[in-house]
Amino acid sequence: MTPKASQEGRATGTSFKGVFAYLQHDKRLEGQDVNSTSDRVEWQEFRNLATENPHMAYRIMRATANQQDALKREAGQSLAGNKSDKVVFHYSLAWHPDEKDDVTKTEMMKAADESIKALGADGHQAAIIAHNDTKHPHLHVVINRVNPEHGKMLDLWKYQERLSKWALGYEQSRGTIYCEQREMNWKRRDLGETFSADKCEVYHKHDQAKGLGHANDNEIRKIMAAQKAKDAALAENGAAMHERHSEEWKDLSKWYATGKAKIAGTSAGDTPTPFQKARAQIKEQYRPAWREHYAKQRTETKYFEKREQRLLGKLENAVSAVKMNKELAATDKGHAQSSLFNFLTSSKARADALEQLHAAQTRKLG
Template sequence: MIPKLAAKGSSFKGAAAYYLHDKGASTNERVAWTATVNLATENPEAAWRIMVATAKDQARLKEQAGIRNTGRKSADVVLAYSLAWHPDEKDGLTREEMLLAAHASIKALGADHCQALIVAHQDEPHPHVHVILNRVSPEDGRMLSSSNEKLNLSRWAEAYERGRGKILCEERVANNQARDMLGEFTRAAKDRPRHLHEQEKGLTKSNKGQMVKDQERSKDAALAAKGRDMHKRHRAEWDKLRTDHKDRRAAIIARAKAATSQVRAEIQAARLPAWRQMHKRHFAELRLFKEREQRLTGKIHNALAAIKSMGAVRGENSAQGFLGNAFNYLTSTAKREAALVQRQQFEKRDFAVEQRREVKTRVAAIRTEQRQEERENVKQLGNKVATLRNSQEHDRQNLRSEWRERNTERSGEWSKVRASRDMRRQVAERFSGRSQGRQDRTK
């Protein structure tokens, strides 16, 4: 199962015109069948028009559902993708099975509430369907999220193949394993915490307070920079891990490809003398045939040889072949020569088939070794991932410890500023009280 996303678009009419007709024509012979999802019609022409109306009615649907019509608007309301089965699965693959797979893929995208038109094509050796999906929900007008849609389809396709009992795309399995183990570790930058502003509130009017503010913010900035450097280094380590994994896998594939080419070359070189000998024998047979055609007895000999050879090629009984073809071969030089050439062509074909069979056997062993190396590569990746996670978690714990110490130190410095401010206020209030007392006594 191979899912493939097309670029998002804004025209259901254009999508329907392409998928419901033959390429570059108004005919529709490549369309095997169609189906609809969450639509009140099975007519594909009516279906895409309803989806157009739904998309245009987005604002009213939101209002009716009590959802504010805010946020950035997008015209890309059309999501189209295909689901392709392996050609070997064609025999026995029913419409019902293909339809169930299409419905399951829609659910994997979180779009089982959306309108969709499913179109099955029969113009390729592999069975496949196309899904035209309306990203605007007919329930509340919300736009379907495009987040992780390719990854979700990939994971669904892997689960689908496992459910059918045979993995046909091993590369996808390896990629999904790598994604599971590597993950995504980037974090958005955070705003300055509110409690830091609360610490500074009312304490920065004095020179001492302003100096402490500058000093503490400088220390915070230095530690924050250290944290950013750590995260940058961590991302670089994960990038290197991914690159190393891909490079090892590419090397495994390259070795297998080179080994396969070498096997083909070796077998071809080993069988080349036999091929030349067969070609030389065919040339001699054709020359002898033409010499015999100069005599009546030779023509009879050639005719009998033609009947015999064609009987062997077609798997016929020689007597029956003689009765059915003797007259044609006895009266026509062209037919006798054609029989000889056809028999020689069958010999060449059998020779090539045997050579391909030998290559296939040798290459199968190479493929088995390649798969084992790829499994070992994934296992090695898992071990490296675990080691790197532990190492980076240790770095993060150390950074958190430094931030705790930084917070304690900062709080202590602001406590000193606060205490100094309170002391100045007390002194000022005491001095103000004494001045007021002297003024009262003077009066």
């Protein structure tokens, strides 16, 4: 087992989007600006994130880091202390090639969780991403250093020693020592000697040592710059399309209202028109559906209010609010979308999202 993080302080970074862009895609081929394929991603798991969607995961991690002070205030913590924007911590775990047939997904997840705990980060948001592009099994771990409960930063003092000590115990528990140098180093440490690192690269050179990627490298910046340019062009085209559709929708609504009024008509006396008769029949037919509709909405509101009593419950409601917001935007062209950060920080915004969705469902059934 070899745990590795970039040397010279480069294990930490500022961009969740950048490190996810690198880990979620294949390495760039020569001449490529961006590689959009993801064949090397074998599987991925998330911790303390209320989502299994990687695109949502890094946004939640970013939003959590952005509200560090608010989390501290809510937890009654002091806002004093050194500030740092290095909220991303990234390292990898690699097994010996001889273990390839014995190391299952369950074993890899177990090791990842143990290493996170060894760092004191088991309460932090984390992504575990396994790759299959090398002869040796390996995975990457991305940790949000800002704790989602109280906002404190993860202390990385001597993190290399902590990972090294855990890795030694891990190999001992599996019955085979692949990194003999590490075992010797710890015996010498026990005698009072000092080491900056174990330098155990017996069976592979870590990708980061070759400059192939970490949270802040130039390759990621190029990917982000290219994506930013694409986003800008897409936004410009989207704005023009939205304006055109808005005018078309106004004309369609006017035509529909005129046609509806003509079909409905009015009764000259007490005798209802055929349309009015049909409407009354449909109203009676749908009465059970209305009862079920309102019962379902009352249940959803009840569980929403219950989740609002817990911090992780608020996070679940925020993620649900984003989904509801997108659902409304897909059916209502005039609906203004809110950001994930707005839902994370505002209880009223979360409640409004649920209320607006319920209103749209009621209109649809009507």
